[in-house]
Amino acid sequence: MTDTLVELSSNPWFRQGIKQLGLPIPTPQKLARTRHPRVERPLDGQCICVMSETGAVDRALAETVIEAGANAVVVNKSRVSSHWLSTGEAYGRSVTHATLGDTSSEGTVQGLVFDATGIDRPETLRQLYDFFHHWLPRLGRCGRVVVIGRPPEDQSNPSKAAAQAGLDGFIRSVTREIGRKGSTAHVVYVAQKAEARLKPLLRFLMSKRSAFISGQPWRVSSRVKSRLSGKLTRPLENKTALITGAARGIGAATARLLAAEGARVICLDRPGDEDATSAIAAEVGGVPLMVDITDPNAPKLIQKAIDEDGGCIDIIVHNAGITRDKTLARMKPEWWDQAVDVNLGAVLRINEALFPSVLADNARIVCLSSVAGLAGNVGQTNYAASKAGLVGYVKSAAATLAKTGGTINAVAPGFIETRLTRAIPVMTREVGRRLSALGQGGEPHDVAELIAYLVTPGAAGTSGQVMRACGGMFLGA
């Protein structure tokens, strides 16, 4: 479904006209997206400016930025660290050094990365101002901002905890300021000794794959045991994935992306949707599986299908979901039951059936939550209860899965252009779209990109989290 305003806004005359007339109409930037499988150098030829004073995460930063094909400008008071110099030499991309006050380097940059791990007092938060005041205006369209900090909850020093938590608020505001230009911002809280796990996440966040994901606080830890895989392309080779609700929308988009990265996909949807399910399964070279997930026999049927397929599964994406909207007073009891059972009950039942038996080590599970569910909405008490329930579930289940190297996360989509949102009345839909920092709705593809990242082997640092693909939505922070 096309967003007319986004299309119109790609026309410079329209933008100019709106500006001249002073009309209160937003002109959202059409987002740059990637439609092909992962490549070795997603940032080829880009210019990325990095503020690195402590050097604590330099190695991961240098290797990510330069390996990904970008040219780096490193800003600090002293000099460029050896990690930057040697990585630059190995890849033939020598690093430019600039000091903070240096205004000589001209032109736009595609990314800004700020190492804030050393910020430990409210006063030193000023470094954020000093750097971004100068560089943020130079960020090109669809640019990327990433601030790297230490988890506030890990800090014994209250002053440092405060300063680090401040990064979150800073980023959320930056998100709003740069959203109009299609740019996104994130804060990544990396635990001590988990620095190497930054690489796959940074590569994802800096690339066009994260087009509709913004304003997110990421947490990277070394809690989940995992050997780092150096595989930059086709990371899902030899993995089998089960996707529920795969016939259309986000499920279908996820099936396509996982298959493109090498996974074998079992496309599950409910009986009665055979045509669409077989079509997507055929398209991605996967297997269709017709099961009603609310059927008490469903876990058994799924297990049987996996046994027949090869006996083992590495990835589960719990995408199937329904809405049964009515205000609480008017809601029929079976509507409450249906929503809670499909969205939450079935997820738990299926996971419990698969956990010990057919789930491989280093498994990756993603449950689809919802921003509407997290924020609350009139007429969605049942839906919100089920979707918020998933948040508690992934936190708890993460500990169990960690023992075998597995992760489980929830993904909360914001306003996504799907069959579900197409049914919303036009005015409400327009408001919904513009409520994000990027001023537009996302595509199912955008959510699928986030899911695809979370199920890669490299995403071992992130578990028990709720990550939103919402374009920096104003709701449900």
Added chain:
Amino acid sequence: MPKSQKRRAVIVGGVRTPFVKAFKEFIELDSIDLADAAVKGLMDRYAVPRDAVDSIVWGGVILPSAAPNIAREIALDLGLPSRVEGMTVTRACASGLQAVTLAAAAIERGEYDCAIAGGSDSTSNGELKMPQKFVRTVGPVVMGGKATPADYLQLVAQLAPFTDLLPRMPKIAERTTGQVMGEAAEDMAKRNEISRVAQDEFTVASHHRAAAAISSGRFDDEVTPVQTRKGAVYTDSLVRGDTSVEKLAKLRPVFARSGTLTAGNSSPLTDGASAVLLMSEDKARALGYRPKAAFRSWAYRAVDPADQLLMGPALAMPAALDAAGLTLKDIGLVDMHEAFAAQVLSVLKMLGSDAFAKMRLGRSKAIGTVDFETLNVHGGSIALGHPFGATGARMVTTMANELEAGQHETALLGICAAGGLGAAAVLERVA
């Protein structure tokens, strides 16, 4: 059962035509004519019994489309026994080395006892192609059965406007990136911080060493004269013994306005051919030859052509050293194809880089620094010229003769090629 003894292929000798600037003396000779001249020169020089040859293995880049299997044409042109079969291979600028290593592999596997391998290219006879649109539109009508005059009229209408029917000048551009090779080398010079002066100094050395080799008669044994209608050509025509850094500094950059690559520090378009005689060691001894050298190893690798197109040798040379069980310290001579001075210097810089070794090769220490005194001792492609398919066989020949002279035991070869390919080989002296 007795233990199988590994056969060894040995290099008996090599001969090449003079290397001549494209569109000059050799303009009337196409790639097959040049190949004929080189192979004939080789057979004469080494008095090869015509019955002994089992096969010809040839390499080329711009293959004549009417007869792309040059190898077979050579056998027929030279009137070799009709059983002498032939195959032609292409691996961009590594085609010549590819042909030679392929022949060595076949001999070691027992397929042949004796083969002639080499390569040739004539840029002067590159074919101008009709655009694909023309072929695809006209082909079905003319070749696809009975066509009526109305069909022909329709054809004309389809081809209009006729401007895109003009034949295009061929370019040495990458198919995937559209980048011309010189632009890629320009990019490498910038990224690896290779200065104009360093490139020009390298170029001067290449010319001076090649000129010294020619004037001292070092190449007399390797180069055979070629007859043309205007007379015989005896020697390489591109070498400038009188060049200097000052002279080269006057040249303007050709691939980028503020670039560092000039016509001087790049290899020129060249016509020429080069052939190598290979035999199993037993056969060579039985025929009374004294083998000069043998392959200890070879390796072909590739890098992403969209990154640093000509960095391939930095991967292939370490791989060949590993396969030979040697380190750079064990190597007496290094011979690298000089596509561009910037490319050679970039590769050398990476071979000497600990960071490159760690991050790109997964080893703890750099491959090592190549001593300039042992590198391209008689000049390279910048001075001598670079007929694409012939260069590999030229390098094998020169190094085999150098090893035979007795001062060095081993030589390491490195060649970069289009598509991001890198080729390398280790030669050793045969006592």
